[in-house]
Amino acid sequence: MSASADIAVIGLAVMGQNLILNMNDHGFRVIAYNRSAEKTDAFLDGPARNTQITGAGTLQELVAALSTPRKIMLMVKAGPAVDTVIDELVPLLDKGDIIIDGGNSNFEDSERRASSLGAQGLLFVGSGVSGGEEGARHGPSLMPGGHKAAWPHLKPIFQSIAAKTDAGEPCCDWVGDGGAGHYVKMIHNGIEYGDMQLICEAYHFMQSALGLDNAAMQATFAQWNQGYLDSYLIEITADILGFRDGDTYVVDTIMDKAGQKGTGKWTGINALELGIPLTLIGEAVFARALSALKDERVAASAILKGPSNAPAELADAWIEALGQALYAAKIISYTQGYMLMRAAAEEYGWDLQYGAIAQMWRGGCIIRSAFLDDIKAAYDKSPELDNLLLDDFFRDRIHETQESWRRIVSEAVSRGIPVPALSSALSFYDGYRCARLPANLLQAQRDYFGAHTYQRLGGDDSWHHTDWIGSGSTVSSSSYDA
Numbered sequence: 254m255s256a257s258a259d260i261a262v263i264g265l266a267v268m269g270q271n272l273i274l275n276m277n278d279h280g281f282r283v284i285a286y287n288r289s290a291e292k293t294d295a296f297l298d299g300p301a302r303n304t305q306i307t308g309a310g311t312l313q314e315l316v317a318a319l320s321t322p323r324k325i326m327l328m329v330k331a332g333p334a335v336d337t338v339i340d341e342l343v344p345l346l347d348k349g350d351i352i353i354d355g356g357n358s359n360f361e362d363s364e365r366r367a368s369s370l371g372a373q374g375l376l377f378v379g380s381g382v383s384g385g386e387e388g389a390r391h392g393p394s395l396m397p398g399g400h401k402a403a404w405p406h407l408k409p410i411f412q413s414i415a416a417k418t419d420a421g422e423p424c425c426d427w428v429g430d431g432g433a434g435h436y437v438k439m440i441h442n443g444i445e446y447g448d449m450q451l452i453c454e455a456y457h458f459m460q461s462a463l464g465l466d467n468a469a470m471q472a473t474f475a476q477w478n479q480g481y482l483d484s485y486l487i488e489i490t491a492d493i494l495g496f497r498d499g500d501t502y503v504v505d506t507i508m509d510k511a512g513q514k515g516t517g518k519w520t521g522i523n524a525l526e527l528g529i530p531l532t533l534i535g536e537a538v539f540a541r542a543l544s545a546l547k548d549e550r551v552a553a554s555a556i557l558k559g560p561s562n563a564p565a566e567l568a569d570a571w572i573e574a575l576g577q578a579l580y581a582a583k584i585i586s587y588t589q590g591y592m593l594m595r596a597a598a599e600e601y602g603w604d605l606q607y608g609a610i611a612q613m614w615r616g617g618c619i620i621r622s623a624f625l626d627d628i629k630a631a632y633d634k635s636p637e638l639d640n641l642l643l644d645d646f647f648r649d650r651i652h653e654t655q656e657s658w659r660r661i662v663s664e665a666v667s668r669g670i671p672v673p674a675l676s677s678a679l680s681f682y683d684g685y686r687c688a689r690l691p692a693n694l695l696q697a698q699r700d701y702f703g704a705h706t707y708q709r710l711g712g713d714d715s716w717h718h719t720d721w722i723g724s725g726s727t728v729s730s731s732s733y734d735a
């Protein structure tokens with residue numbers, strides 16, 4: 254075999270296979286490898302028949318078939334399997350060769366891999382890949398980061414196979430050093446959790462407060478998808494609500510217990526680490542955790558009562574307010590996600606391009622939506638924008654929609670319908686626009702019981718301690734922030 258293949262892909266589960274087929278469609282010569290040779294053979298005899306795609310039986314064969322610098326993309330399960338494959342590959346490679354991890358890896362693992370491979374003269378790229386099977390096959394959103402020297406070699410392949418915006422721009426660009434690519438994919442997934450939870454809260458409200466059936470809800474989501482809520486997740490929600498098996502709506506047969514693979518949780522953990530109030534995504538993760546307590550909830554439902562008077566169903570006119578509430582909360586979710594990315598850029602030394610990130614998410618990925626054009630426009634206008642809410646466009650949208658948002662949240666609360674994402678987003682908004690929060694009292698409490706000290710309004714930055722109980726003690730504990 255001559256050393257002429259452009260790229261190798263290791264791991265032939267559906268994402269790996271579809272990426273290979275996509276690369277082949279764009280004229281790249283791809284070599285496929287899977288640990289079990291039968292899987293490689295089945296792929297070559299099946300979906301890859303009559304293409305330029307070739308297979309390798311061993312990693313040695315794979316390495317020998319690649320042009321240099323070699324580009325090897327791993328599409329294996331995130332976690333230890335990635336390290337195992339890297340360890341097997343390293344002795345076979347030469348300096349300057351490129352290893353790409355396209356799984357949903359934790360960005361801290363990608364930081365570690367970039368640094369250890371870099372020390373051995375190899376280039377590591379951790380790339381977010383979003384869009385599921387369809388995206389991988391016909392145009393995913395790709396978020397590569399790591400050793401920038403790898404980018405000129407990967408760019409033609411990645412930008413060809415990526416989804417394109419309506420203007421023809423690729424939904425793929427270089428994100429930044431180390432684990433930046435996987436970090437941005439993690440934020441994408443956190444936002445995905447938030448968007449999904451908001452839609453589920455709207456669904457719950459439509460059922461419980463408006464009494465809509467599946468057909469009416471399907472029509473509402475389909476209609477929303479024609480307007481300012483236009484997005485992939487709203488579109489598939491309409492499809493799901495209309496999907497029947499005979500006379501039965503499939504959605505009604507599904508157990509109300511949400512699973513999770515961990516990326517939303519990582520986003521929440523990182524927000525706690527960096528001290529960013531990522532409340533909506535945090536609530537979305539906790540809502541999945543609460544849903545998973547199915548047996549406990551069923552038992553509690555027979556014991557714990559909600560509001561005593563069941564209110565009459567609301568009129569359909571509330572649907573418009575619900576759409577506006579969803580939109581307002583979505584603005585908060587993205588605001589919080591971007592706040593976290595800014596803090597991460599500072600903490601980890603990345604030069605994140607926020608408008609480019611919105612463009613990467615504009616097509617191909619799960620959170621793709623018309624809304625991302627407005628985010629891109631905001632950052633194109635002011636790349637240093639402190640907070641999305643302070644952009645004129647989003648400020649005006651929040652001002653226009655907040656009354657409906659408040660009405661929906663109050664109505665849900667008075668009816669006992671849980672709306673953790675819609676309501677926590679509203680509390681964040683009210684907190685963020687509050688020049689004076691009650692944290693003065695909190696600081697007083699900390700100082701009272703623990704001599705933790707406080708700063709004074711209008712004073713300098715110095716720290717003070719009050720002898721609250723007249724013990725005469727002026728000894729304070731040392732000040733520090735977690």
Ligand code: 6PG
Nearest residue numbers: 383384385442513514515516619
């Ligand atoms: C994507 C998705 C993808 C995956 C999620 C599911 O961007 O294509 O985010 O990565 O479907 O990881 O995550 P949960 O299993 O945690 O819901």
